[in-house]
Amino acid sequence: MSVVLTGPKGFGPDVEADILLSRDSFSIRYDMDRETGVISRRGHALEGRSLAGKIVYFPAVQGGVAAGWAFLALVHRGVAPAAVIFGRTNPVMIQGLVLAGIPAMHRVAPDPFSVLKSGDRVRMSPARGLVEIV
Protein backbone atom coordinates (compact mmCIF):
# COMPACT_ATOMS: atom_id res chain seq x y z
CA MET A 1 0.00 0.00 0.00
CA SER A 2 1.25 3.48 -0.73
CA VAL A 3 0.08 6.72 0.79
CA VAL A 4 -1.58 8.94 -1.81
CA LEU A 5 -3.41 11.58 0.24
CA THR A 6 -2.67 13.22 3.56
CA GLY A 7 -4.62 15.67 5.71
CA PRO A 8 -5.25 16.67 9.30
CA LYS A 9 -6.51 14.08 11.79
CA GLY A 10 -10.05 13.13 10.84
CA PHE A 11 -12.98 11.38 12.49
CA GLY A 12 -13.77 7.70 12.91
CA PRO A 13 -12.12 4.27 12.46
CA ASP A 14 -10.04 3.04 9.52
CA VAL A 15 -12.09 1.97 6.50
CA GLU A 16 -11.36 0.26 3.18
CA ALA A 17 -13.60 0.66 0.10
CA ASP A 18 -13.72 1.81 -3.53
CA ILE A 19 -13.28 5.53 -4.01
CA LEU A 20 -15.72 7.71 -5.95
CA LEU A 21 -14.37 11.10 -7.02
CA SER A 22 -16.55 14.13 -7.73
CA ARG A 23 -15.38 17.31 -9.41
CA ASP A 24 -18.54 19.06 -8.19
CA SER A 25 -19.31 20.24 -4.69
CA PHE A 26 -21.85 18.47 -2.50
CA SER A 27 -25.08 19.42 -0.85
CA ILE A 28 -27.29 16.75 0.66
CA ARG A 29 -30.47 18.71 0.11
CA TYR A 30 -29.70 20.09 -3.31
CA ASP A 31 -27.83 17.24 -4.94
CA MET A 32 -28.94 13.92 -3.46
CA ASP A 33 -32.08 11.81 -3.20
CA ARG A 34 -32.06 11.22 0.54
CA GLU A 35 -34.22 8.08 0.17
CA THR A 36 -31.71 6.26 -2.01
CA GLY A 37 -28.36 7.99 -1.54
CA VAL A 38 -28.20 8.59 -5.31
CA ILE A 39 -27.01 11.95 -6.66
CA SER A 40 -30.10 13.42 -8.29
CA ARG A 41 -29.23 16.96 -9.32
CA ARG A 42 -29.26 17.44 -13.08
CA GLY A 43 -25.78 18.06 -14.42
CA HIS A 44 -23.94 17.07 -11.22
CA ALA A 45 -20.68 15.25 -11.95
CA LEU A 46 -22.03 12.18 -10.10
CA GLU A 47 -25.66 12.39 -11.36
CA GLY A 48 -27.21 8.95 -11.14
CA ARG A 49 -24.38 7.50 -9.02
CA SER A 50 -25.03 5.94 -5.60
CA LEU A 51 -22.78 6.85 -2.68
CA ALA A 52 -23.61 3.59 -0.88
CA GLY A 53 -20.56 1.74 0.41
CA LYS A 54 -18.11 4.09 -1.31
CA ILE A 55 -15.43 6.39 0.06
CA VAL A 56 -16.60 9.56 -1.64
CA TYR A 57 -14.53 12.64 -2.39
CA PHE A 58 -16.04 16.11 -2.87
CA PRO A 59 -13.83 19.17 -3.35
CA ALA A 60 -16.25 21.47 -1.50
CA VAL A 61 -19.70 21.57 0.08
CA GLN A 62 -22.73 23.77 -0.40
CA GLY A 63 -25.79 24.70 1.56
CA GLY A 64 -27.43 23.85 4.70
CA VAL A 65 -28.09 22.06 7.87
CA ALA A 66 -30.02 19.13 6.35
CA ALA A 67 -26.74 17.19 6.39
CA GLY A 68 -26.98 17.09 10.17
CA TRP A 69 -29.65 14.39 10.14
CA ALA A 70 -29.37 13.03 6.61
CA PHE A 71 -26.29 10.81 7.03
CA LEU A 72 -27.93 8.99 9.96
CA ALA A 73 -30.98 8.40 7.77
CA LEU A 74 -28.75 6.95 5.03
CA VAL A 75 -27.18 4.57 7.57
CA HIS A 76 -30.63 3.36 8.66
CA ARG A 77 -31.62 2.76 5.04
CA GLY A 78 -28.37 0.89 4.32
CA VAL A 79 -27.29 3.33 1.61
CA ALA A 80 -24.68 5.39 3.44
CA PRO A 81 -21.20 6.05 2.08
CA ALA A 82 -18.40 4.11 3.81
CA ALA A 83 -16.54 7.37 4.42
CA VAL A 84 -16.40 10.90 3.07
CA ILE A 85 -13.34 12.95 2.12
CA PHE A 86 -13.63 16.67 1.47
CA GLY A 87 -11.36 19.30 0.10
CA ARG A 88 -13.09 21.94 2.18
CA THR A 89 -16.08 21.05 4.32
CA ASN A 90 -18.33 22.83 6.80
CA PRO A 91 -19.48 22.02 10.33
CA VAL A 92 -22.85 20.51 9.44
CA MET A 93 -21.32 17.82 7.27
CA ILE A 94 -19.03 16.79 10.12
CA GLN A 95 -21.79 17.09 12.74
CA GLY A 96 -23.92 14.78 10.59
CA LEU A 97 -21.12 12.31 9.92
CA VAL A 98 -20.22 12.17 13.65
CA LEU A 99 -23.87 11.50 14.56
CA ALA A 100 -23.98 8.73 11.94
CA GLY A 101 -20.56 7.32 12.87
CA ILE A 102 -19.25 7.67 9.30
CA PRO A 103 -15.46 8.34 9.04
CA ALA A 104 -14.45 11.68 7.57
CA MET A 105 -11.38 13.67 6.55
CA HIS A 106 -10.82 17.09 5.03
CA ARG A 107 -8.15 19.39 3.57
CA VAL A 108 -6.41 16.47 1.82
CA ALA A 109 -3.46 16.96 -0.50
CA PRO A 110 -2.60 16.58 -3.30
CA ASP A 111 -5.70 16.92 -5.51
CA PRO A 112 -7.19 13.38 -5.41
CA PHE A 113 -7.77 13.51 -9.19
CA SER A 114 -4.01 13.68 -9.68
CA VAL A 115 -3.38 10.37 -7.87
CA LEU A 116 -6.65 8.38 -7.94
CA LYS A 117 -9.49 7.45 -10.25
CA SER A 118 -13.01 6.38 -9.32
CA GLY A 119 -13.10 2.65 -8.60
CA ASP A 120 -9.63 2.49 -7.06
CA ARG A 121 -9.55 0.48 -3.84
CA VAL A 122 -8.33 2.66 -0.98
CA ARG A 123 -7.82 2.46 2.76
CA MET A 124 -8.48 5.58 4.77
CA SER A 125 -7.08 6.14 8.26
CA PRO A 126 -8.63 9.26 9.80
CA ALA A 127 -6.61 8.90 13.01
CA ARG A 128 -3.36 9.05 11.04
CA GLY A 129 -4.74 11.55 8.51
CA LEU A 130 -3.93 9.50 5.42
CA VAL A 131 -5.40 7.58 2.49
CA GLU A 132 -3.55 4.65 0.94
CA ILE A 133 -4.14 2.85 -2.35
CA VAL A 134 -4.62 -0.89 -1.79
Next chain:
Amino acid sequence: MRLTDREARILAGEAGEAPRLALAQQIAVGEFFEAEHFVPVTNAHMMGDMEVMGDAGFAFVESLVKHGAAFAVPVTTNARCVDFERAAAVRQDPALVAREAALVAHLKRLGALQVDTCINYQTVYQPRFGEHLAWGDTGTVIWANSVTGARTNYEAGPAAVAAGLTGVTPAYGYHLDAQRAGTLRFEVRCALSDYADWGALGGIVGRLTLDYWKVPVLAGVRQAPTGDELKHLGAALASYGSCAMYHMIGVTPEARDEAEAFRGTAPEAAHVVDDAALAAFYRTYPEDRPEIDVVVFSGPQLSVLELRRIAALLAGRRVHANTALLVTTNFANREMAARLGYVKAIEDAGGRVLSGVCWYIMEPAKMAAAFGWKNVLTNSAKIANIIGGYRLHPILRRTDVCVEAAVAGRLPAHACLA
Protein backbone atom coordinates in the same frame (compact mmCIF):
# COMPACT_ATOMS: atom_id res chain seq x y z
CA MET B 1 -10.02 19.54 24.04
CA ARG B 2 -9.56 21.17 27.40
CA LEU B 3 -12.63 20.61 29.59
CA THR B 4 -13.89 22.60 32.56
CA ASP B 5 -14.83 20.72 35.72
CA ARG B 6 -18.48 21.00 34.73
CA GLU B 7 -17.82 19.58 31.26
CA ALA B 8 -15.69 16.77 32.71
CA ARG B 9 -18.57 15.83 35.02
CA ILE B 10 -20.98 15.81 32.06
CA LEU B 11 -18.58 13.54 30.15
CA ALA B 12 -18.39 11.25 33.19
CA GLY B 13 -22.16 10.85 32.99
CA GLU B 14 -22.98 12.79 36.17
CA ALA B 15 -25.61 14.85 34.32
CA GLY B 16 -27.16 11.75 32.74
CA GLU B 17 -26.70 9.65 29.63
CA ALA B 18 -28.07 12.14 27.08
CA PRO B 19 -25.74 15.05 27.99
CA ARG B 20 -22.82 12.59 28.14
CA LEU B 21 -23.49 11.39 24.57
CA ALA B 22 -24.08 14.96 23.45
CA LEU B 23 -20.77 16.20 24.85
CA ALA B 24 -18.88 13.24 23.37
CA GLN B 25 -20.25 14.17 19.93
CA GLN B 26 -19.36 17.81 20.47
CA ILE B 27 -15.79 16.82 21.37
CA ALA B 28 -15.50 14.74 18.15
CA VAL B 29 -16.68 17.70 16.08
CA GLY B 30 -14.57 20.18 18.06
CA GLU B 31 -11.42 18.11 17.66
CA PHE B 32 -12.06 17.70 13.92
CA PHE B 33 -11.98 21.50 13.64
CA GLU B 34 -9.13 21.86 16.17
CA ALA B 35 -11.18 23.57 18.91
CA GLU B 36 -9.23 23.90 22.15
CA HIS B 37 -12.16 24.43 24.50
CA PHE B 38 -15.92 25.01 24.74
CA VAL B 39 -17.87 28.26 25.11
CA PRO B 40 -21.18 28.58 26.98
CA VAL B 41 -24.16 29.45 24.75
CA THR B 42 -27.22 31.43 25.82
CA ASN B 43 -29.57 29.48 23.59
CA ALA B 44 -29.82 27.04 20.70
CA HIS B 45 -31.99 27.04 17.59
CA MET B 46 -32.63 23.64 16.07
CA MET B 47 -33.77 22.39 12.69
CA GLY B 48 -35.83 19.36 13.52
CA ASP B 49 -38.72 18.18 11.39
CA MET B 50 -39.61 14.85 9.83
CA GLU B 51 -38.69 15.95 6.31
CA VAL B 52 -35.12 16.66 7.34
CA MET B 53 -34.76 14.09 10.15
CA GLY B 54 -36.34 10.98 8.75
CA ASP B 55 -37.19 7.96 10.89
CA ALA B 56 -33.59 7.70 12.08
CA GLY B 57 -33.62 11.23 13.47
CA PHE B 58 -37.02 10.60 15.04
CA ALA B 59 -35.65 7.49 16.77
CA PHE B 60 -32.68 9.55 18.02
CA VAL B 61 -34.95 12.17 19.60
CA GLU B 62 -37.18 9.42 21.00
CA SER B 63 -34.14 7.85 22.67
CA LEU B 64 -33.32 11.20 24.31
CA VAL B 65 -36.86 11.37 25.69
CA LYS B 66 -36.52 7.82 27.06
CA HIS B 67 -33.28 8.87 28.79
CA GLY B 68 -35.32 11.61 30.51
CA ALA B 69 -33.21 14.31 28.85
CA ALA B 70 -34.02 18.00 29.31
CA PHE B 71 -32.47 21.03 27.64
CA ALA B 72 -30.11 23.08 29.83
CA VAL B 73 -30.62 26.31 27.84
CA PRO B 74 -33.61 27.57 25.81
CA VAL B 75 -33.94 25.72 22.50
CA THR B 76 -36.18 27.17 19.80
CA THR B 77 -37.42 25.20 16.79
CA ASN B 78 -36.92 26.13 13.15
CA ALA B 79 -39.61 26.15 10.46
CA ARG B 80 -41.03 22.69 10.03
CA CYS B 81 -42.51 20.65 7.19
CA VAL B 82 -46.19 20.65 8.22
CA ASP B 83 -48.72 23.40 8.88
CA PHE B 84 -51.04 21.29 11.01
CA GLU B 85 -54.07 23.51 10.37
CA ARG B 86 -53.68 23.59 6.60
CA ALA B 87 -51.96 20.30 5.74
CA ALA B 88 -54.98 18.80 3.95
CA ALA B 89 -55.48 21.91 1.82
CA VAL B 90 -51.96 21.58 0.42
CA ARG B 91 -52.37 17.79 0.07
CA GLN B 92 -49.64 16.76 2.48
CA ASP B 93 -49.22 13.09 3.28
CA PRO B 94 -51.35 12.28 6.38
CA ALA B 95 -48.66 9.84 7.54
CA LEU B 96 -46.08 12.66 7.50
CA VAL B 97 -48.48 14.92 9.40
CA ALA B 98 -49.03 12.29 12.11
CA ARG B 99 -45.31 11.61 12.41
CA GLU B 100 -44.55 15.33 12.63
CA ALA B 101 -47.11 15.70 15.43
CA ALA B 102 -45.42 12.88 17.35
CA LEU B 103 -42.03 14.54 16.85
CA VAL B 104 -43.34 17.87 18.12
CA ALA B 105 -44.62 16.11 21.25
CA HIS B 106 -41.17 14.59 21.85
CA LEU B 107 -39.40 17.93 21.37
CA LYS B 108 -41.77 19.56 23.85
CA ARG B 109 -40.88 16.85 26.39
CA LEU B 110 -37.21 17.80 25.97
CA GLY B 111 -38.22 21.38 26.71
CA ALA B 112 -38.03 22.90 23.22
CA LEU B 113 -39.90 26.14 22.56
CA GLN B 114 -42.00 25.21 19.55
CA VAL B 115 -41.84 28.52 17.68
CA ASP B 116 -41.34 26.89 14.25
CA THR B 117 -39.60 29.79 12.61
CA CYS B 118 -36.55 30.43 10.46
CA ILE B 119 -36.74 34.13 11.33
CA ASN B 120 -36.29 33.76 15.08
CA TYR B 121 -34.05 36.84 14.92
CA GLN B 122 -36.98 38.95 13.67
CA THR B 123 -39.68 37.56 15.94
CA VAL B 124 -38.38 35.63 18.95
CA TYR B 125 -34.94 36.68 20.16
CA GLN B 126 -32.40 39.29 19.09
CA PRO B 127 -28.90 38.35 20.28
CA ARG B 128 -26.50 41.07 21.39
CA PHE B 129 -23.09 41.86 19.94
CA GLY B 130 -20.55 39.19 20.91
CA GLU B 131 -23.10 36.71 22.32
CA HIS B 132 -22.28 33.04 21.74
CA LEU B 133 -25.10 30.95 20.26
CA ALA B 134 -25.68 27.49 18.80
CA TRP B 135 -28.04 28.18 15.93
CA GLY B 136 -29.08 25.89 13.12
CA ASP B 137 -30.70 26.94 9.85
CA THR B 138 -28.08 28.74 7.81
CA GLY B 139 -30.15 31.89 7.36
CA THR B 140 -30.35 32.40 11.13
CA VAL B 141 -26.59 31.84 11.49
CA ILE B 142 -25.56 34.33 8.84
CA TRP B 143 -27.96 36.90 10.30
CA ALA B 144 -26.60 36.44 13.84
CA ASN B 145 -22.94 36.67 12.80
CA SER B 146 -23.27 39.43 10.23
CA VAL B 147 -26.10 41.73 11.28
CA THR B 148 -25.90 41.53 15.09
CA GLY B 149 -22.24 40.57 15.64
CA ALA B 150 -23.24 37.53 17.71
CA ARG B 151 -21.17 34.36 17.25
CA THR B 152 -22.27 30.96 15.98
CA ASN B 153 -21.28 28.24 13.57
CA TYR B 154 -23.80 26.31 11.51
CA GLU B 155 -25.19 23.96 14.15
CA ALA B 156 -27.21 21.30 12.38
CA GLY B 157 -30.16 19.62 14.13
CA PRO B 158 -28.20 17.09 16.21
CA ALA B 159 -25.50 19.66 17.02
CA ALA B 160 -28.06 22.22 18.22
CA VAL B 161 -29.73 19.48 20.29
CA ALA B 162 -26.33 18.61 21.77
CA ALA B 163 -25.66 22.26 22.63
CA GLY B 164 -29.14 22.50 24.15
CA LEU B 165 -28.37 19.50 26.38
CA THR B 166 -24.89 20.63 27.46
CA GLY B 167 -25.25 24.43 27.31
CA VAL B 168 -21.88 24.73 25.53
CA THR B 169 -20.46 24.47 22.02
CA PRO B 170 -16.92 23.89 20.73
CA ALA B 171 -14.97 27.15 20.24
CA TYR B 172 -13.90 27.00 16.61
CA GLY B 173 -14.85 28.87 13.46
CA TYR B 174 -17.06 31.93 13.93
CA HIS B 175 -16.71 31.91 17.72
CA LEU B 176 -13.10 33.06 17.22
CA ASP B 177 -11.92 36.54 16.17
CA ALA B 178 -9.58 35.26 13.47
CA GLN B 179 -12.36 33.51 11.52
CA ARG B 180 -14.42 36.71 11.33
CA ALA B 181 -11.95 38.63 9.16
CA GLY B 182 -13.16 39.46 5.66
CA THR B 183 -11.45 37.43 2.91
CA LEU B 184 -13.02 38.39 -0.43
CA ARG B 185 -13.95 41.90 -1.61
CA PHE B 186 -17.06 42.57 -3.70
CA GLU B 187 -17.67 46.01 -5.17
CA VAL B 188 -21.46 46.30 -5.42
CA ARG B 189 -22.37 48.60 -8.32
CA CYS B 190 -25.76 47.18 -9.25
CA ALA B 191 -29.08 48.83 -8.45
CA LEU B 192 -31.04 46.75 -5.93
CA SER B 193 -34.77 47.43 -5.97
CA ASP B 194 -36.43 44.29 -4.65
CA TYR B 195 -36.00 41.37 -2.22
CA ALA B 196 -35.23 39.22 -5.27
CA ASP B 197 -32.39 41.57 -6.25
CA TRP B 198 -30.86 41.24 -2.79
CA GLY B 199 -31.23 37.47 -3.01
CA ALA B 200 -29.64 37.53 -6.45
CA LEU B 201 -26.73 39.56 -5.07
CA GLY B 202 -26.36 36.90 -2.37
CA GLY B 203 -26.45 34.22 -5.05
CA ILE B 204 -23.78 35.92 -7.15
CA VAL B 205 -21.46 36.49 -4.20
CA GLY B 206 -22.22 33.03 -2.83
CA ARG B 207 -21.39 31.28 -6.11
CA LEU B 208 -18.04 33.11 -6.20
CA THR B 209 -17.33 32.35 -2.54
CA LEU B 210 -18.57 28.76 -2.10
CA ASP B 211 -16.68 28.17 1.11
CA TYR B 212 -17.94 28.17 4.70
CA TRP B 213 -14.61 29.56 5.89
CA LYS B 214 -14.53 32.59 3.61
CA VAL B 215 -16.14 35.89 4.59
CA PRO B 216 -17.25 38.09 1.69
CA VAL B 217 -17.04 41.86 2.22
CA LEU B 218 -19.58 43.95 0.30
CA ALA B 219 -18.41 47.48 -0.41
CA GLY B 220 -20.07 50.32 -2.27
CA VAL B 221 -23.68 49.41 -1.55
CA ARG B 222 -25.57 52.53 -2.57
CA GLN B 223 -28.74 52.33 -0.53
CA ALA B 224 -29.01 51.35 3.13
CA PRO B 225 -30.75 47.97 3.16
CA THR B 226 -33.79 47.12 5.28
CA GLY B 227 -33.79 44.15 7.62
CA ASP B 228 -35.89 42.14 5.18
CA GLU B 229 -33.47 42.89 2.36
CA LEU B 230 -30.56 41.69 4.51
CA LYS B 231 -32.61 38.60 5.29
CA HIS B 232 -32.86 37.69 1.57
CA LEU B 233 -29.20 38.58 1.00
CA GLY B 234 -28.02 36.39 3.87
CA ALA B 235 -30.30 33.46 3.10
CA ALA B 236 -29.02 33.38 -0.49
CA LEU B 237 -25.37 33.81 0.53
CA ALA B 238 -25.72 30.83 2.85
CA SER B 239 -27.64 28.76 0.30
CA TYR B 240 -25.40 29.36 -2.73
CA GLY B 241 -22.10 29.87 -0.96
CA SER B 242 -22.29 27.90 2.30
CA CYS B 243 -21.40 31.26 3.90
CA ALA B 244 -21.92 31.87 7.62
CA MET B 245 -20.93 35.54 7.72
CA TYR B 246 -20.49 38.59 5.53
CA HIS B 247 -19.52 42.18 6.16
CA MET B 248 -21.16 45.18 4.52
CA ILE B 249 -19.08 48.32 4.83
CA GLY B 250 -20.87 50.99 6.83
CA VAL B 251 -23.83 48.69 7.54
CA THR B 252 -22.81 45.65 9.61
CA PRO B 253 -21.28 46.13 13.08
CA GLU B 254 -17.82 44.67 12.49
CA ALA B 255 -17.32 46.64 9.29
CA ARG B 256 -17.41 50.35 10.02
CA ASP B 257 -14.68 50.61 7.40
CA GLU B 258 -12.66 48.21 5.24
CA ALA B 259 -9.74 48.06 7.66
CA GLU B 260 -12.04 46.76 10.37
CA ALA B 261 -13.83 44.32 8.03
CA PHE B 262 -10.59 42.75 6.79
CA ARG B 263 -8.97 42.96 10.24
CA GLY B 264 -5.75 44.17 8.69
CA THR B 265 -5.46 41.36 6.13
CA ALA B 266 -5.50 41.86 2.37
CA PRO B 267 -8.44 40.46 0.39
CA GLU B 268 -7.65 37.19 -1.40
CA ALA B 269 -9.58 38.33 -4.45
CA ALA B 270 -11.76 41.20 -5.62
CA HIS B 271 -14.89 41.10 -7.77
CA VAL B 272 -17.35 43.64 -9.17
CA VAL B 273 -21.10 43.00 -9.16
CA ASP B 274 -22.72 45.35 -11.67
CA ASP B 275 -26.14 45.55 -13.36
CA ALA B 276 -24.97 43.16 -16.09
CA ALA B 277 -24.00 40.57 -13.46
CA LEU B 278 -27.40 40.90 -11.80
CA ALA B 279 -29.18 40.50 -15.15
CA ALA B 280 -27.01 37.49 -15.96
CA PHE B 281 -27.97 35.89 -12.63
CA TYR B 282 -31.69 36.19 -13.46
CA ARG B 283 -30.97 34.66 -16.87
CA THR B 284 -29.81 31.49 -15.07
CA TYR B 285 -33.50 31.10 -14.17
CA PRO B 286 -35.28 31.27 -17.56
CA GLU B 287 -38.92 30.21 -17.72
CA ASP B 288 -39.62 26.73 -19.15
CA ARG B 289 -42.86 28.24 -20.54
CA PRO B 290 -44.73 31.48 -19.77
CA GLU B 291 -47.60 29.75 -17.91
CA ILE B 292 -46.92 29.58 -14.17
CA ASP B 293 -48.10 26.67 -12.01
CA VAL B 294 -47.31 27.98 -8.54
CA VAL B 295 -46.00 31.24 -7.09
CA VAL B 296 -44.16 30.84 -3.79
CA PHE B 297 -43.22 33.52 -1.27
CA SER B 298 -41.13 31.69 1.32
CA GLY B 299 -37.53 30.85 2.21
CA PRO B 300 -37.15 32.63 4.63
CA GLN B 301 -40.59 33.04 6.20
CA LEU B 302 -42.12 36.44 5.54
CA SER B 303 -42.03 39.33 7.99
CA VAL B 304 -45.15 41.38 8.64
CA LEU B 305 -43.80 44.05 6.31
CA GLU B 306 -43.30 41.54 3.51
CA LEU B 307 -46.82 40.20 4.09
CA ARG B 308 -48.09 43.78 3.91
CA ARG B 309 -46.42 44.21 0.53
CA ILE B 310 -47.91 41.01 -0.93
CA ALA B 311 -51.34 42.00 0.44
CA ALA B 312 -51.09 45.46 -1.14
CA LEU B 313 -50.08 44.05 -4.53
CA LEU B 314 -52.96 41.52 -4.43
CA ALA B 315 -55.67 43.75 -2.94
CA GLY B 316 -58.93 43.51 -4.88
CA ARG B 317 -57.43 41.12 -7.45
CA ARG B 318 -57.78 37.43 -8.11
CA VAL B 319 -55.11 34.75 -8.52
CA HIS B 320 -55.58 32.97 -11.89
CA ALA B 321 -57.50 29.69 -11.81
CA ASN B 322 -54.54 27.75 -13.24
CA THR B 323 -52.02 29.14 -10.78
CA ALA B 324 -51.54 28.63 -7.04
CA LEU B 325 -50.07 31.22 -4.70
CA LEU B 326 -48.45 30.18 -1.42
CA VAL B 327 -46.99 32.35 1.32
CA THR B 328 -45.25 31.00 4.42
CA THR B 329 -44.60 32.73 7.73
CA ASN B 330 -44.57 31.89 11.43
CA PHE B 331 -47.45 31.81 13.93
CA ALA B 332 -46.66 35.21 15.39
CA ASN B 333 -46.50 37.01 12.07
CA ARG B 334 -49.56 35.27 10.68
CA GLU B 335 -51.56 36.34 13.73
CA MET B 336 -50.27 39.90 13.46
CA ALA B 337 -50.93 40.00 9.72
CA ALA B 338 -54.43 38.61 10.29
CA ARG B 339 -55.19 41.43 12.73
CA LEU B 340 -53.83 43.94 10.24
CA GLY B 341 -56.00 42.57 7.41
CA TYR B 342 -53.13 41.28 5.26
CA VAL B 343 -54.04 37.60 5.55
CA LYS B 344 -57.60 38.36 4.43
CA ALA B 345 -56.37 40.39 1.46
CA ILE B 346 -54.09 37.56 0.32
CA GLU B 347 -56.64 34.79 0.92
CA ASP B 348 -59.56 36.74 -0.61
CA ALA B 349 -57.42 36.94 -3.74
CA GLY B 350 -57.08 33.15 -3.71
CA GLY B 351 -53.65 32.88 -2.11
CA ARG B 352 -52.85 30.79 0.94
CA VAL B 353 -50.90 31.94 4.01
CA LEU B 354 -49.24 28.97 5.73
CA SER B 355 -47.62 29.22 9.15
CA GLY B 356 -44.83 27.44 11.01
CA VAL B 357 -43.41 26.13 7.75
CA CYS B 358 -41.00 26.89 4.96
CA TRP B 359 -42.04 25.69 1.53
CA TYR B 360 -38.92 23.83 0.47
CA ILE B 361 -39.14 21.41 3.41
CA MET B 362 -42.87 20.67 2.82
CA GLU B 363 -41.97 17.80 0.45
CA PRO B 364 -42.32 20.09 -2.59
CA ALA B 365 -41.79 17.26 -5.07
CA LYS B 366 -44.79 15.37 -3.64
CA MET B 367 -46.87 18.55 -3.45
CA ALA B 368 -46.01 19.36 -7.04
CA ALA B 369 -46.99 15.86 -8.14
CA ALA B 370 -50.30 16.09 -6.23
CA PHE B 371 -51.21 19.39 -7.93
CA GLY B 372 -49.53 18.74 -11.29
CA TRP B 373 -47.06 21.62 -10.93
CA LYS B 374 -44.02 21.66 -13.21
CA ASN B 375 -42.62 25.11 -12.53
CA VAL B 376 -42.26 27.41 -9.53
CA LEU B 377 -42.06 31.20 -9.67
CA THR B 378 -40.53 32.86 -6.62
CA ASN B 379 -38.86 36.05 -5.42
CA SER B 380 -36.58 33.95 -3.17
CA ALA B 381 -33.18 33.15 -4.62
CA LYS B 382 -32.78 30.53 -1.90
CA ILE B 383 -35.95 28.70 -3.00
CA ALA B 384 -34.85 28.94 -6.64
CA ASN B 385 -31.52 27.38 -5.73
CA ILE B 386 -33.00 24.50 -3.77
CA ILE B 387 -35.86 23.55 -6.05
CA GLY B 388 -33.63 22.35 -8.89
CA GLY B 389 -32.71 19.40 -6.69
CA TYR B 390 -36.41 18.44 -6.57
CA ARG B 391 -36.75 18.38 -10.35
CA LEU B 392 -39.11 21.32 -10.39
CA HIS B 393 -38.31 24.17 -12.77
CA PRO B 394 -37.39 27.26 -10.72
CA ILE B 395 -38.01 30.80 -12.01
CA LEU B 396 -36.65 33.75 -10.01
CA ARG B 397 -38.25 37.18 -10.55
CA ARG B 398 -38.96 40.35 -8.58
CA THR B 399 -41.89 40.45 -6.16
CA ASP B 400 -44.20 42.56 -8.33
CA VAL B 401 -43.58 40.29 -11.34
CA CYS B 402 -44.43 37.25 -9.20
CA VAL B 403 -47.76 38.79 -8.19
CA GLU B 404 -48.58 39.93 -11.75
CA ALA B 405 -47.87 36.39 -12.99
CA ALA B 406 -50.04 34.88 -10.27
CA VAL B 407 -52.96 37.08 -11.36
CA ALA B 408 -52.45 36.61 -15.11
CA GLY B 409 -51.51 32.92 -14.84
CA ARG B 410 -48.42 33.65 -16.90
CA LEU B 411 -45.26 35.70 -16.81
CA PRO B 412 -45.64 39.17 -18.29
CA ALA B 413 -43.77 39.41 -21.62
CA HIS B 414 -41.16 41.80 -20.22
CA ALA B 415 -40.20 39.22 -17.58
CA CYS B 416 -39.69 36.37 -20.08
CA LEU B 417 -35.99 35.59 -20.48
CA ALA B 418 -36.00 32.31 -22.42
